[in-house]
Amino acid sequence: MDTLLISEFARHSGVSVHTLRHWHEVGLLTPAEVDLVSGYRRYHADQLGPARLISSLRQADVSVLLIRQILQAAHRDELKDAFQLLVHQARTRVQRQTAMIQAFTMLLEHLDQVPAPLPSRWMAELPPLPVSRLSVAFVGISGGIGRTPSAISTAAMLSRVVASIARKPPLRSHG
Structure with missing residues (x-):
């Protein structure tokens, strides 16, 4: 699968390069590849959806911890619980x-x-x-x-x- 340079991925996802680096550091969105010599990050196109979701959740002031739980949810009920919490917090x-x-x-x-x-x-x-x-x-x-x-x-x-x-x-x- 082809990869995108961080700048290309940033342009397609609507997220800044700085933010993508931060998300990598805090464990929200890990690049598909990181060059060990240059440190360049590369992403797969199928990571655009998660990047957009993270961006939307952060704009809604959702904590990094809760976003991480949402991204790692293995069952529909876990997601429902997380989003019910978000609805409660928004209300x-x-x-x-x-x-x-x-x-x-x-x-x-x-x-x-x-x-x-x-x-x-x-x-x-x-x-x-x-x-x-x-x-x-x-x-x-x-x-x-x-x-x-x-x-x-x-x-x-x-x-x-x-x-x-x-x-x-x-x-x-x-x-």
């Missing part, structure tokens, strides 16, 4: 994101009652925000996109913040 993420959207929306609605420019005490009246537990992608902040661990704690925290703000009368300007 949980959607619920967390929905809770965060609701909390942010409530906060936005409250901000309509706050004068512009914001009075300095606006920030002083907010309880401390546990930023280390915030799980929102911050886009447009110097340094690009960052993430931190727990979306559900963020939604719960924002719900508490919004609830405490809602109990206070709207801020008025003193000018």
